[in-house]
Amino acid sequence: MDLFLQQLTNGLAVGSIYALIALGYTMVYGVLKLINFAHGDLFAIGAYLGLTLLTTFGLSQYLGPMGVVIVLAVMVMGLVAVVGAVLERVAYRPLRQAHRLSAVVSAMGASIFFQNALMLVYGARYKVYPHDILPKNAVSIMGFEIPLVRLLVLLTSVLMMVALYLFIQKTRIGTAIRAAAIDQRAAKLMGINVDRVIMIVFLIGPALGGVAGLMVGLYYGQINFTMGWMYGLKAFTAAILGGIGNIPGAMVGGLLLGVIEAMGAAYISIAWKDAITFMVLIAILIVRPTGLLGERVADKV
Amino acid sequence: MKKMSVFMLVLMIGLLGAGSALADDPVRIGLMAPLTGAWASEGQDMKQIVELLAESLNAAGGINGRKVQVITADDGGDPRTAALAAQRLSTQKIVAVIGTYGSAVTEASQGIYDEMDIIQVANGSTAIRLSEKGLKHFLRTCPRDDEQGLVAYQTLKDGGYKSIGILHDNSSYAKGLADEAKTLLDKDGANIVFFEALTPKQNDYTAILTRMRASNPDVVFFTGYYGEAGLLLRQKMEMNWPVPFIGGDATNNPDLVKIAGNAAAKGFRFLSPPVPQDLDTPEAKAFMESYRGKYNGEPGSVWAVLAGDGFRVVAKAIEATGSEDPGKIVAYLKNELKDFPGLTGPISFDAKGDRVGDLYRLYEVDAGGKFVLLP
Numbered sequence: 001m002d003l004f005l006q007q008l009t010n011g012l013a014v015g016s017i018y019a020l021i022a023l024g025y026t027m028v029y030g031v032l033k034l035i036n037f038a039h040g041d042l043f044a045i046g047a048y049l050g051l052t053l054l055t056t057f058g059l060s061q062y063l064g065p066m067g068v069v070i071v072l073a074v075m076v077m078g079l080v081a082v083v084g085a086v087l088e089r090v091a092y093r094p095l096r097q098a099h100r101l102s103a104v105v106s107a108m109g110a111s112i113f114f115q116n117a118l119m120l121v122y123g124a125r126y127k128v129y130p131h132d133i134l135p136k137n138a139v140s141i142m143g144f145e146i147p148l149v150r151l152l153v154l155l156t157s158v159l160m161m162v163a164l165y166l167f168i169q170k171t172r173i174g175t176a177i178r179a180a181a182i183d184q185r186a187a188k189l190m191g192i193n194v195d196r197v198i199m200i201v202f203l204i205g206p207a208l209g210g211v212a213g214l215m216v217g218l219y220y221g222q223i224n225f226t227m228g229w230m231y232g233l234k235a236f237t238a239a240i241l242g243g244i245g246n247i248p249g250a251m252v253g254g255l256l257l258g259v260i261e262a263m264g265a266a267y268i269s270i271a272w273k274d275a276i277t278f279m280v281l282i283a284i285l286i287v288r289p290t291g292l293l294g295e296r297v298a299d300k301v
Numbered sequence: 302m303k304k305m306s307v308f309m310l311v312l313m314i315g316l317l318g319a320g321s322a323l324a325d326d327p328v329r330i331g332l333m334a335p336l337t338g339a340w341a342s343e344g345q346d347m348k349q350i351v352e353l354l355a356e357s358l359n360a361a362g363g364i365n366g367r368k369v370q371v372i373t374a375d376d377g378g379d380p381r382t383a384a385l386a387a388q389r390l391s392t393q394k395i396v397a398v399i400g401t402y403g404s405a406v407t408e409a410s411q412g413i414y415d416e417m418d419i420i421q422v423a424n425g426s427t428a429i430r431l432s433e434k435g436l437k438h439f440l441r442t443c444p445r446d447d448e449q450g451l452v453a454y455q456t457l458k459d460g461g462y463k464s465i466g467i468l469h470d471n472s473s474y475a476k477g478l479a480d481e482a483k484t485l486l487d488k489d490g491a492n493i494v495f496f497e498a499l500t501p502k503q504n505d506y507t508a509i510l511t512r513m514r515a516s517n518p519d520v521v522f523f524t525g526y527y528g529e530a531g532l533l534l535r536q537k538m539e540m541n542w543p544v545p546f547i548g549g550d551a552t553n554n555p556d557l558v559k560i561a562g563n564a565a566a567k568g569f570r571f572l573s574p575p576v577p578q579d580l581d582t583p584e585a586k587a588f589m590e591s592y593r594g595k596y597n598g599e600p601g602s603v604w605a606v607l608a609g610d611g612f613r614v615v616a617k618a619i620e621a622t623g624s625e626d627p628g629k630i631v632a633y634l635k636n637e638l639k640d641f642p643g644l645t646g647p648i649s650f651d652a653k654g655d656r657v658g659d660l661y662r663l664y665e666v667d668a669g670g671k672f673v674l675l676p
Contacts, residue, residue: 003515010507116337124341125601126528128559136539147539220504222532222560226339230502265508271471271498273508 007266008259013150013219015258016157020212021235022242022250023164024205030181030245031201033100037107038087039209040232041114044225046080046210047217048122051129065134069218073156076214077207084206085199092202093195111228118225126224129217153215160208161251168247173200181245241281243294252292327370328363328619330355330612331390331398331419333410335378339502343402346605347424348373351399351612353595354588364620371612376401380409387413395419396625399611402604404428404474411436418627422611425604427474427550432653438627440634440654442607442614442643444574444661446474449550450481452572452661456547457486457522466495466518466544468509468533470525478524478549494518501529507536514542524549527602530569531560538565547571550661554602558670566666570675574660576603577644579674584642603645610643617641 021043028036053059053075059068091110095103134152138145168174179187180197188194216231217223234257242253257277264276284292332351335344355371363369374390376383383401387410390398398414401407402425414421415436423431423441427449432439457465465486469479476498486493494516499509510533513521523530523546530552537544538561548571558566577585578599588609592600600606618630618638635654640647649657663675 003511006511007508010505010511013507014505119337119341124345126342126531126556126560128556131562145541216504220532221535221562222504222528224502224528225341227502227504262508266512269497270509270512274500 003266007262009146009150011259011262012255013153013258014261015238015255016154017212017216017231017254018235018238018257019251019254020157020160020208020215021231022238022254023161023247024209025236025239026242026244026247026250027177027201027205029239030247031177031184031198032092032103034092034103035107035236036092036205037104037232038091038110038114039205040228040230040235041111041118042080042084042087042206042228043209043213043216043231043235044118044223044228045083045114046076046206046213047223047227048118048127048213048225049079049210050076050214050217051127051223054130054133060130060133068133073211073214076210080210080213081203081207084202084209087206088199088202093198111232115225115228122225124225126222129221129223131221134218149219153219156215157212160211161247164204164208165247167204173197177201237277237281240291241284243288243291246291246293249291249293256292327368328616328625329370329372329393329395330615331393331395331400332371332373332608332612333376333383333386333390333398333400334373334608335402335406336373336375338378338382340378340402342601343425343604344375344378346601347400347402347608349596350592350600350605350609353591354609354612357591358616364616365623369616376406376410378403378406380405383407383409384413386410391417391419396619396627397422397615397630399608399615400424401426404431407431411439414438420615420627420631422615424608424611428477432655436654438631440611440614440631440650442610442645442648442656443604445655446477447481448659449572449661450478450485452659453478453482453522453547453549454485454489456570456572456663457482457491457520458489460520460547462519464492464494464516464518466513466516466521467493467497468495468513468521468523468525469498470501470529471498472501472525475524475526475549475551479522482522482524495521499525499529501525504532505536506533507540510537510540510542514540514544518544520545520547522547522549523552526551527554527557528560531557531566534561534565534569538562545570550574550603553664553672555599555672556601558666563668563670566670567668569666571664572661573664574603574607574645575662575674576600576672577606579662579672580644580646582642582646585644588644606644610645610648613643614638614641614648 024039050072087110091106092103095106134149138147176192176197179192180194184194238253238257239250242249260280261273261277265273268276334347351371355369359368372393374386376386383406397420399422404426407423407426415438420438425443427443427446429445429447467479469475495513495518530548546569550573552571553573577589618633622629622633635650639649651657664672665675667673
């Protein structure tokens with residue numbers, strides 16, 4: 001039982017990061033029907049920018065650990081959002097009317113560009129976040145210890161996801177995003193500026209990806225210019241698992257994926273961890289082709 | 302006056318031509334390295350080191366009065382890219398090529414170089430099979446996996462551990478080493494309680510560590526790379542699990558300590574050929590001085606330094622034989638070169654082109670995060 005609970009928290013912490021990244025995939029897909037393959041690299045950019053900001057401004061001299069994290073998170077979100085918006089403007093908007101495959105190829109090109117740009121700017125070696133930013137204490141819950149940072153990662157992700165969900169459901173802009181996701185032309189006829197909606201989606205998605213990158217850097221300490229690929233792949237899987245295009249789906253998919261991985265490693269085989277994960281994905285897609293929370297989209301496309 | 306200088310020029314060219322037909326034609330040596338991709342840090346170190354050595358060789362007069370020109374190609378750490386890089390290098394009139402790092406990558410290029418009669422001196426490709434194919438022009442400055450497996454077995458045996466966990470990362474190198482050590486340990490009837498693989502580049506290994514902890518090993522032998530090793534050490538400490546870790550030679554990189562932090566890395570041991578920082582030879586000292594002078598730091602890993610050794614033995618062989626004939630150079634390297642003072646200790650090659658001698662040492666990380674060579 002101990003082992004089970006331990007693995008559950010392990011899985012939830014990884015899963016919440018997958019979920020944050022998955023939100024970016026799913027939002028873009030929802031509105032544009034485009035898989036933004038460069039999204040994983042935006043996440044890596046977030047991790048690197050966080051490190052640069054942390055080391056150049058020496059924030060930890062003026063603020064407590066929580067203050068540092070909050071200020072960093074806000075700055076990283078802002079910067080990565082700008083990168084995301086520029087990406088949309090440069091790589092995707094000119095192809096808006098083109099065949100969908102062209103946009104996918106453009107996305108892959110952007111991914112390769114970002115990855116190599118990171119390597120050229122920061123070098124190919126692993127980069128390491130300072131070790132003394134976050135407190136190292138563990139919290140004792142129901143008799144076993146969980147590192148405090150691990151709980152914070154989980155809490156932050158859940159908070160962000162809830163905030164995003166409310167934003168999409170309750171605000172005017174959120175309504176516009178949902179409208180554009182259902183039918184872009186009809187949305188245009190209703191007086192919604194679809195180009196602006198897409199721009200907003202490309203601000204929010206990358207901002208969340210960037211903050212996930214920052215959390216990975218702060219928590220695991222080690223970042224690498226190729227890290228976007230692995231996390232991107234996992235988050236993309238999570239988005240599909242939950243039903244791509246669906247925001248609560250991305251959250252459920254991410255958390256579930258993390259837990260399946262941890263449990264697969266714990267009770268079946270470590271080496272087969274990824275194989276098990278993808279087997280579960282296939283099984284779910286056979287039963288529910290649109291993902292766990294995906295709506296029926298048979299009449300679309 | 303003008304006529305005179307033209308006359309002098311003609312005379313000089315004539316003299317030079319008579320002295321040595323190729324005097325201002327440089328000796329061309331290729332370098333194939335992973336300058337991009339997942340191993341880019343290794344490849345860029347290789348390039349820096351070989352270029353540094355070529356510069357100082359040229360400053361000291363070159364090989365028999367001829368300058369050396371290094372021609373670099375990027376193999377991307379990927380076999381397909383390597384095959385293209387090998388084809389491109391083959392057309393550049395190179396005598397020899399230094400590299401590369403990954404075994405699978407070297408394997409993809411071996412045949413191409415051999416067909417073109419170009420000598421290849423690999424620096425990080427430790428897979429056993431590479432030198433078992435009977436290729437005439439293949440050598441390597443790194444040791445083979447079976448040697449490391451033997452040393453690992455010896456270390457684990459001498460440690461007197463009752464139960465052993467072995468963890469690899471499914472790469473052909475790490476799995477090969479893990480299998481090698483397991484086979485030897487099994488023969489002895491050692492108690493291996495855990496033998497599994499992790500997936501590299503995933504950052505979170507708590508699930509694996511939790512599982513491994515349940516099988517309660519006395520020691521864990523990890524055969525993968527330093528990035529994962531650093532994270533394992535760090536996450537192991539966060540779990541308050543005091544089990545000792547021993548690493549293979551791919552963990553020999555100062556970044557390991559940066560990733561793990563001093564506290565978590567303390568007491569970690571690994572097997573590796575010695576790095577020049579730890580050697581007392583004049584060659585190693587001179588090299589370290591010029592490296593620090595130019596790049597302001599320490600070389601990342603021993604593998605890049607072994608590329609430097611590859612360059613130095615090739616230059617030595619061309620100088621000694623006074624020829625660019627690959628047959629003569631290989632014959633010299635395999636038969637006549639004995640205990641050449643390398644940057645990583647004495648270098649000799651056997652008939653297969655493998656480096657001879659027991660190269661492996663045991664290192665331990667001290668409280669300040671330094672790698673200390675154990676006696």
